[in-house]
Amino acid sequence: MRAMVLDKAKLPLQARDVPKPKPGRGHLLVRVNSCAVCRTDLHVVDGELSNPKLPLILGHQIVGRVEEIGEKAHSKFQIGDRVGIPWLGWTDGECVYCRSNRENLCDRARFTGYTIDGGYAEFTVADARFCFHLPEHYNDVDAAPLLCAGLIGYRSYRKTGNARCLGMYGFGNAAHLIAQIALYEGRDLFVFTRPGDVKTQQSAKALGAKWAGGSDEMPPEKLDAAIIFASVGPLVPAALHALAKGGIVVCGGIHMSDIPSFPYADLWEERVITSVANLTRRDGEEFFEIAPRVPVRTHTETFPLEEANVALDRFRAGKLKATAVLLVNPN
Ligand SMILES: [Zn+2]
């Protein structure tokens, strides 16, 4: 099968013919239709995340069709079903985290497109228990970005509880998806962009944000919560400084530059800083229930599989206009 393969960090992916994978016990063999590109893919290629499987097929926002079912696979899928494959690919089900409904923190978790081969290929295999049925509302291209930007963004959003004034630092793919849910649920939205990025500020306001400005500005009201979508450490003390008492800063990324020091007074009065790691299957079920009701709209820009390097380069350079989605076996 055709695949784009990462041999080593900091090298471009190689277009290569590799053996088609075989579904093991409990696995689905999935013919990939589309696979969205995530910032995490860029972190892996750029060597910012340690210990990827190598050589590796990237990609953890996969939409495809079940082609074959391995022995004893979960009965919720049949051959021909459309399936979504997310970042969380496997957990042991028995560690202290798994046994306390925190499978996202499993000690032995495996991740699609990082420690398991992913979707930058014609076929992939996935543990059926971690795959999702996708809402009919979305076609294969539009559904792909929901599988990570949507799911992990949703987990970050849920950590903000009932915050009325919600800040978002960075307004890329994940923020754009989650902003729609926040507005649907009646939150007042405050969006922070790179200072001077008037275009993004305008698009946030057009979507319904109450205020949009630079990350060096203070919002007109104190925030009950802020989600940091950009991988920029100095945004953490900036967001903390904008919080009301008892507020929370949620860091939504897998990687971030170092966080500078800040006065304890900014944390005092029960303010909280937390991160979000991975997702649980429950996050996925909840998200795919609410997304078509909003309905959350995705903006995508498509590339053929063979142009994965072009998509990654444009992502790195900030030149994508929307979420990049690789077309693998388009319908
Ligand atoms: Zn576990």
Ligand SMILES: [Zn+2]
């Ligand atoms: Zn991702």
